[in-house]
Amino acid sequence: MRELQRACACGLLLLACSAQPPATTRPGEPEQASAGSAGAPPGPDGPGLSRTGAAGQPAASMAPDPAAPDAGSAPAPSEPRARVPLVDHTAWERLAPELDPFTDRPPSVTCTDEATAFELLAAEAAYGVDTGLCNYVTVRQRAREHVAIGERIIVRLWHFELSAPEPADAHAVVALDGEPLLDERIPIPSHGGLIQREIVARRAFAKDAPVLFHLHNHGDNSWALIEVSAGP
8 A cells, every 4th residue: 555655646746846836935035035944043144943842942953063064165166067966865874862953852762774764756866754663763964065155955855645643743854054954844634745945055065064854753654855955
């Protein structure tokens, strides 16, 4: 049944991608808008990752990794380059609880080795999470390329139909060097669909800057992070 659901969803993904508008800027908003939760206070270089956890406590600040190279050293290309992936879906590593900056970790976490893996979704490489085997996870890797000021960062995250014994919310975040590129709360139940965000970089990001993918989901559902890329 899950294989049939995945095959149907792959067709829906192809339709969603072709119908998806190229940018998420809304009329009346500046082109560079935070992809994070509404009302999140901006940091010194842009939006932070502050939010309210399930218990009403502020989320831990996800500060840039001091071990990462200075973002100011990222070269600005003399001419537009081709779009490049910022992540390798075979290279994600799970964060230990003491290193996890998110505060919505449930009291009981179950996440088997088989729950997260590289996969192909509609012939595209993706990082899949089966929340029937993993109710909470935060993974990390280093950015494969730098991002220059003014380049566009695109994030695409697919989820299949979401269900749970009781209504709830799923929380998904993709962040680069402490800045959220995507920060979404998705109601459960929901139909399957593609979440796409496009952000114009207001500052440079160095190669090897930390990239985080966070997912907290209730119920037996499937997710796939498809794209985190930068370019013109």
